[in-house]
Amino acid sequence: MNKKALCLLSSGIDSPVAAYVMLSQGLHVDCIHFDNFNSKNRNSLETVKKLISQLEKKTKRKIKLFVVNYKNIQEAFDKCCNKRYQCLLCKRMMYRIAEKIALKNKYDFLLTGENLGQVASQTLENIYVLDRAVETAVLRPLLTYDKLDIIKKAQSIGTYDISISDKTKCPFVPEHPKTRSELDKVEYQESMVDIDNLVYGAVSEVIN
Numbered sequence: 001m002n003k004k005a006l007c008l009l010s011s012g013i014d015s016p017v018a019a020y021v022m023l024s025q026g027l028h029v030d031c032i033h034f035d036n037f038n039s040k041n042r043n044s045l046e047t048v049k050k051l052i053s054q055l056e057k058k059t060k061r062k063i064k065l066f067v068v069n070y071k072n073i074q075e076a077f078d079k080c081c082n083k084r085y086q087c088l089l090c091k092r093m094m095y096r097i098a099e100k101i102a103l104k105n106k107y108d109f110l111l112t113g114e115n116l117g118q119v120a121s122q123t124l125e126n127i128y129v130l131d132r133a134v135e136t137a138v139l140r141p142l143l144t145y146d147k148l149d150i151i152k153k154a155q156s157i158g159t160y161d162i163s164i165s166d167k168t169k170c171p172f173v174p175e176h177p178k179t180r181s182e183l184d185k186v187e188y189q190e191s192m193v194d195i196d197n198l199v200y201g202a203v204s205e206v207i208n
Contacts, residue, residue, distance in 0.1 A: 004028040005139060006066075006102045007111040008094055011047035011166040014113030014142055016055060016159040017150050021141045022111055023059045029111060030064040032098050036071040036170070047166040054158050066101055067207040070094075073198050074172045081189040083174040088126055088181055089189060090172065092133035093198065099134040100203045111139045115150065125180040132183055 007019045009031035023029050033048045045067065052063050077089045098110050114122050131138060142150055154160035 002028070003109065004030070004107045005109040005111040006098055006105075006107040007031045008098055008113075009033050009048055009051065009065075010113075011044045011051065011163060011168070012113070013154050013160060013163045014115055014150055016051045016113070016163065017153050017157070018111060018113035018140070018142050019055055019063075020058065020153070020157050020159070022139065023055065023061060027109075027111075029061075030066070030105075030107070032066040032068065032101060034068045034070040034094050034097075036074060037069050043166050044168045047162060050162045051159055054162060058157050064208065068097055068202050069205050069207075070202065073202060076193045076198060077189075078172055080192040084176055084178045085181065085186060085189045086172055086174045087177045088129060088186055091130055092186070092190070093195070095130060095133045095138070096195070096199050097202050099136045100199065101206060102136055104203075107136075109137050109139050110134070111141075113142055114140045115142045115145055115147065123179050125182075126178070129181050129183050129186050 005022055005027050007015060007022075007029050009015045009019065010033070019029050019031065031048075031052060033045065035045050049065070052065055055061075056063050073093055074086075074090060077086055077093075081089060095110065101107075102110060114127065116122055116124070116127075127140075151160060154163065
């Protein structure tokens with residue numbers, strides 16, 4: 001398989017497993033991490049680097065990492081938009097930025113560790129809204145996996161202990177996130193910030 005995917009990699013349990021699953025299928029996978037660049041949040045980036053090192057060791061493949069300064073985008077949504085939409089707005093922006101990097105570097109797909117129903121942005125309704133942010137196909141190999149199966153797989157490939165070592169929590173997660181959103185309402189929230197300028201700024205400052 002000569003196809004390439006850019007994986008949205010967090011320090012959590014799911015996305016490293018998603019990357020491993022597709023690497024095992026012969027897909028070339030590199031990763032992009034969205035970092036809040038907060039002095040209290042540096043552990044997440046270090047955890048991501050350890051996860052990539054473990055995936056490289058397990059698969060015998062070199063994995064490139066793109067790092068995005070994401071704090072100002074989170075703050076823009078937090079300041080200007082209805083906080084209940086924060087997770088959806090955040091993820092749609094991640095998709096947009098990842099797509100720009102993917103197109104520039106000739107990746108065929110985006111890849112995520114999203115798992116149906118686990119968190120606010122991962123209901124069927126919200127996944128539909130997420131997909132409308134980009135034209136690039138988004139692969140979700142763990143979409144219908146049971147959480148225990150994901151944990152077992154993470155343990156078997158050596159990423160689980162690395163992921164759970166990072167206790168950092170996103171400071172922007174709302175208390176009551178929208179779980180079933182409508183596209184027009186999400187787009188209305190996005191109209192309150194300069195999406196194009198934020199994407200351009202983030203892409204222009206990507207570290208790799």
